[in-house]
Amino acid sequence: MNTTQNEQTTNAPKRNPYMGFLWGILIVLLLNGLIFPKIAEQQIVETDYGSFINKVDSGQVKDVAIKSGKIFFTTEDGDKTKLYQTGETNDPQLVERLLNADSPNPNNKIAFNQIVPQENSPILNFILMWILPGLIFYIIWRQVGKSLQARMGAGGNFLSFGNSGAKIYAESDITTTFADVAGQDEAKETLTEIVDFLHNPAKYTEIGASLPKGALLVGPPGTGKTLIARAVAGEAKVPFFAISGSEFVQMFVGMGAAKVRDLFKQANEKAPCIIFIDEIDAIGKRRDTGMGNDEREQTLNQLLTEMDGFDGRKGVVILAATNRPESLDKALLRPGRFDRRIQMELPDLEGRKAILSVHLKKVKHEQIDMDVVARATAGSSGAEMANIVNEAALRAVRMGRKTVTTADLEESVETVIAGAQKKNKILSDTEKQTVAYHEIGHALVAAMQTHSAPVHKITIIPRTSGALGYTMQVETGDQALMSKENLFNRIATLTGGRAAEEIIFHTVTTGASNDIEQATRLARAMVTRYGMSEKYDMMGLETVNNAYLGGDSSLTCSADTAADIDREVLRMIKTAHEKAKSILSEHLKVMHQAASFLIEKETITGDEFMDILHRYEKES
Ligand code: ADP
Ligand code: MG
Ligand code: ZN
Numbered sequence: 302m303n304t305t306q307n308e309q310t311t312n313a314p315k316r317n318p319y320m321g322f323l324w325g326i327l328i329v330l331l332l333n334g335l336i337f338p339k340i341a342e343q344q345i346v347e348t349d350y351g352s353f354i355n356k357v358d359s360g361q362v363k364d365v366a367i368k369s370g371k372i373f374f375t376t377e378d379g380d381k382t383k384l385y386q387t388g389e390t391n392d393p394q395l396v397e398r399l400l401n402a403d404s405p406n407p408n409n410k411i412a413f414n415q416i417v418p419q420e421n422s423p424i425l426n427f428i429l430m431w432i433l434p435g436l437i438f439y440i441i442w443r444q445v446g447k448s449l450q451a452r453m454g455a456g457g458n459f460l461s462f463g464n465s466g467a468k469i470y471a472e473s474d475i476t477t478t479f480a481d482v483a484g485q486d487e488a489k490e491t492l493t494e495i496v497d498f499l500h501n502p503a504k505y506t507e508i509g510a511s512l513p514k515g516a517l518l519v520g521p522p523g524t525g526k527t528l529i530a531r532a533v534a535g536e537a538k539v540p541f542f543a544i545s546g547s548e549f550v551q552m553f554v555g556m557g558a559a560k561v562r563d564l565f566k567q568a569n570e571k572a573p574c575i576i577f578i579d580e581i582d583a584i585g586k587r588r589d590t591g592m593g594n595d596e597r598e599q600t601l602n603q604l605l606t607e608m609d610g611f612d613g614r615k616g617v618v619i620l621a622a623t624n625r626p627e628s629l630d631k632a633l634l635r636p637g638r639f640d641r642r643i644q645m646e647l648p649d650l651e652g653r654k655a656i657l658s659v660h661l662k663k664v665k666h667e668q669i670d671m672d673v674v675a676r677a678t679a680g681s682s683g684a685e686m687a688n689i690v691n692e693a694a695l696r697a698v699r700m701g702r703k704t705v706t707t708a709d710l711e712e713s714v715e716t717v718i719a720g721a722q723k724k725n726k727i728l729s730d731t732e733k734q735t736v737a738y739h740e741i742g743h744a745l746v747a748a749m750q751t752h753s754a755p756v757h758k759i760t761i762i763p764r765t766s767g768a769l770g771y772t773m774q775v776e777t778g779d780q781a782l783m784s785k786e787n788l789f790n791r792i793a794t795l796t797g798g799r800a801a802e803e804i805i806f807h808t809v810t811t812g813a814s815n816d817i818e819q820a821t822r823l824a825r826a827m828v829t830r831y832g833m834s835e836k837y838d839m840m841g842l843e844t845v846n847n848a849y850l851g852g853d854s855s856l857t858c859s860a861d862t863a864a865d866i867d868r869e870v871l872r873m874i875k876t877a878h879e880k881a882k883s884i885l886s887e888h889l890k891v892m893h894q895a896a897s898f899l900i901e902k903e904t905i906t907g908d909e910f911m912d913i914l915h916r917y918e919k920e921s
Pocket of ligand 2: 526579622
């Protein structure tokens with residue numbers, strides 16, 4: 302992604318705003334040089350008036366000079382002449398004393414005179430003291446004012462100081478294209494129209510159509526929103542103004558609004574072009590909630606005004622991206638502003654394969670079994686896929702190979718999901734057994750329920766994430782719909798680990814904490830959001846706040862109901878747990894076989910596990 306930035310800056314003057322200060326300082330230095338000439342470098346000894354008189358009376362003093370309140374005098378001590386200074390006091394007898402005193406001078410007289418301080422002419426004094434400082438201040442004021450005005454635009458808040466960083470560079474020559482964005486075909490389709498508009502606005506304006514002014518890219522983090530925005534600019538070959546929403550929010554009220562004004566002014570000059578506001582929720586948050594934030598609101602208002610104000614036919618397209626669309630101000634979303642909404646979803650199986658091949662182009666690799674890798678990465682975003690490919694390349698280098706293999710990719714999937722292998726963590730034999738039975742418990746419950754996904758891999762090698770082992774289930778396809786049975790079976794699978802521990806060791810360990818968390822979340826969602834409990838039928842009991850960011854939810858029911866929901870969730874988990882226990886008790890023999898195989902091998906593949914299972918099924 303080689304992009305060059307061309308030096309198209311704002312309308313700020315070419316002069317550096319700080320030049321005024323520099324000139325001021327320079328002039329003050331010069332003045333100081335004029336007014337206080339260099340003092341002689343010879344060592345002057347400070348002494349008191351009494352010693353001066355003593356030295357005069359004892360005939361040591363050679364010459365005396367009185368200058369602006371100070372008396373300078375020299376004495377001769379052998380061959381050396383020493384220079385002294387002392388303060389002048391009102392001593393009427395001084396002249397007489399000096400005239401009468403002895404001196405080492407040849408004529409035995411002290412040479413003395415009074416130096417009249419050289420007064421500057423009154424006009425020069427006036428200029429130096431009044432006009433010049435005034436001039437300096439005027440220059441500084443003008444420079445600062447100008448730079449401020451450039452930052453604020455006309456009518457800005459003059460009190461705002463500080464670094465606005467008003468320079469927004471337009472990037473041209475962007476090399477990112479739609480080919481770099483894998484999958485996301487719907488998004489590309491919508492954006493292709495915008496690209497065409499930027500190429501050839503006349504085609505649209507002739508018929509009287511005006512294209513959407515803005516499009517909002519919405520989706521979870523890492524799905525390629527920023528990437529596709531760049532790709533639009535690369536395809537259309539127009540300048541690209543990219544700015545992040547948070548860059549608008551400044552310390553001082555008014556700065557953000559000024560920046561918005563500035564941005565649109567520049568964009569108008571460079572049309573056709575693209576303005577891209579990343580993470581727009583930083584300024585676009587709904588205005589009515591909670592405490593007001595003056596700066597953010599002003600910035601948002603300015604953005605709304607600018608979006609209304611500019612001519613849609615000119616060829617300025619505004620793209621924005623966010624992963625919190627529900628928090629955006631409604632005014633932003635109304636027609637005429639961001640009226641197109643482009644959904645960027647997590648990639649499905651085909652999408653993941655496509656993303657893999659885009660990123661594999663950047664590394665040297667052998668024949669890769671895309672299907673295996675894509676299946677193992679269910680739920681991963683494009684950014685995670687990119688990371689997985691890179692991790693695989695790093696692993697290949699670590700292993701001293703020149704190309705990436707499927708094994709590298711599989712290992713790096715695990716590294717990204719569960720953390721790196723913890724080589725030095727040594728489990729005791731009992732721990733190892735517990736972990737092995739726990740993981741086999743999950744796998745067996747999953748396999749025995751016809752609807753559960755088969756196992757991809759089971760391992761008891763500790764990971765840096767803290768997992769002591771895990772069972773990787775592989776989604777056979779991406780399911781858009783999950784039935785109640787699917788979800789319930791999944792809960793049963795999650796309880797399978799703990800169930801195995803109970804059956805074999807008659808005790809429980811801390812190893813199930815993650816399972817507990819997941820099972821509870823799933824059961825709760827079934828009751829509150831999916832309408833899968835008999836008791837609450839289709840009543841919605843919860844709303845999801847951040848669908849794309851973890852999806853935290855809040856209850857929308859009374860406290861009574863909330864307590865009852867807990868009971869319902871508990872009932873569901875208990876039933877699933879019982880189911881898991883009964884499955885495992887029925888198949889104790891195969892559980893022992895698989896567990897001892899796992900303890901021996903530490904990692905077994907899904908195929909190996911299924912082999913054991915099939916052999917067992919044939920026997921019985
Ligand atoms: P977002 O802005 O949605 O959070 P980005 O656009 O910044 O995500 O994506 C981060 C990185 O992930 C990209 O630079 C790219 O390497 C990779 N990526 C994400 N989605 C895709 C995709 N659909 N195709 C190819 N690479 C992708
Ligand atoms: Mg982004
Ligand atoms: Zn578990």
